[in-house]
Amino acid sequence: xxSETSPIPxxxxxxxxxxxxxxxxxxxxxxxxxxxxxRTCYCLGRFGSCACFQLAAQGRSVPATLFPNGxxxxxxxxxxxx
Numbered sequence: 001x002x003s004e005t006s007p008i009p010x011x012x013x014x015x016x017x018x019x020x021x022x023x024x025x026x027x028x029x030x031x032x033x034x035x036x037x038x039r040t041c042y043c044l045g046r047f048g049s050c051a052c053f054q055l056a057a058q059g060r061s062v063p064a065t066l067f068p069n070g071x072x073x074x075x076x077x078x079x080x081x082x
Contacts, residue, residue, distance in 0.1 A: 014045060014046050014047070014048070015044070015045075015047075016043070016044055016047075017042070017043045017044075017047035017050065017053055018047075019047075019052070019053055019056050020043055023043070023052060023056075023062075024064060025038070025043075025052060025067070025068070026039065026043050029043060038067070038068060041068070042068035042069075043068075049068075050068040051066055051067070051068055051069065051070040052066055052067075052068055053068075
């Protein structure tokens with residue numbers, strides 16, 4: 001689901017996410033081969049459906065524990081990947 005407040009039209013919310021350069025998860029996904037599926041599906045695919053992108057597009061802070069599908073990771077797990 002694309003964010004209604006995103007400055008990017010929903011039809012264009014595919015390809016490389018414009019937030020990839022500043023996204024902590026993109027860096028983690030790129031450095032960890034087992035997490036590459038997340039990068040492929042969200043960061044390099046339909047980034048408009050990424051919960052992190054949607055929050056950032058609204059000018060809101062993105063919790064370090066938030067995954068692209070909207071689920072929250074255990075705080076300890078998020079710290080391990082930092």
